[in-house]
Amino acid sequence: EDQVTQSPEALRLQEGESSSLNCSYTVSGLRGLFWYRQDPGKGPEFLFTLYSAGEEKEKERLKATLTKKESFLHITAPKPEDSATYLCAVQITGRRALTFGSGTRLQVQP
Amino acid sequence: EAGVAQSPRYKIIEKRQSVAFWCNPISGHATLYWYQQILGQGPKLLIQFQNNGVVDDSQLPKDRFSAERLKGVDSTLKIQPAKLEDSAVYLCASSLTSASTDTQYFGPGTRLTVL
Structure with missing residues (x-):
């Protein structure tokens, strides 16, 4: 069975304190790995798609990386506005729907 | 470009009642x-x-949930009758689904509370 596990469940950082969120996956065949940000009361907002091991993508203070078993979302010098739930999802070969992890709730304190 | 629209944003119903949610995807998104x-x-x-056309409904509880997408644009999701465990946010997403991109864009969701 395809599985996506995110850790930690919750993370509290001080402003400027860099860290990483983990997404490990066990799937029959990976077509793509997606990162989304979700603010309270809103739908998930697309951040990145990674397709192959070794691929990296950056956007402002965020950088996503991918290996054959996991993905990391690195947050460099976070600000309070980065506080949100970060969701990881996989797209399996032959299937377009996404399988999501449970998310990491990030809180950045000023 | 307008995003995915959903309504209502919030709904509170009693168990065994019926409810329907509406979604309007991003213009041109086939999926x-x-x-x-x-x-x-x-x-x-x-x-x-x-x-x-339905591509995947393997996880839809078909005894109580139904959905349709008439004319390939708007869609409606219905629950009849609702149970307490149906309390959740119902999200609609759409994608262009070309050979090079499959990014799904989400609407704000409908928060359903079943009492």
């Missing part, structure tokens, strides 16, 4: 998805449409 997100969990696919 439409309905996801259920229970508090503290990631979204879970209920049904996927390609134009007005």
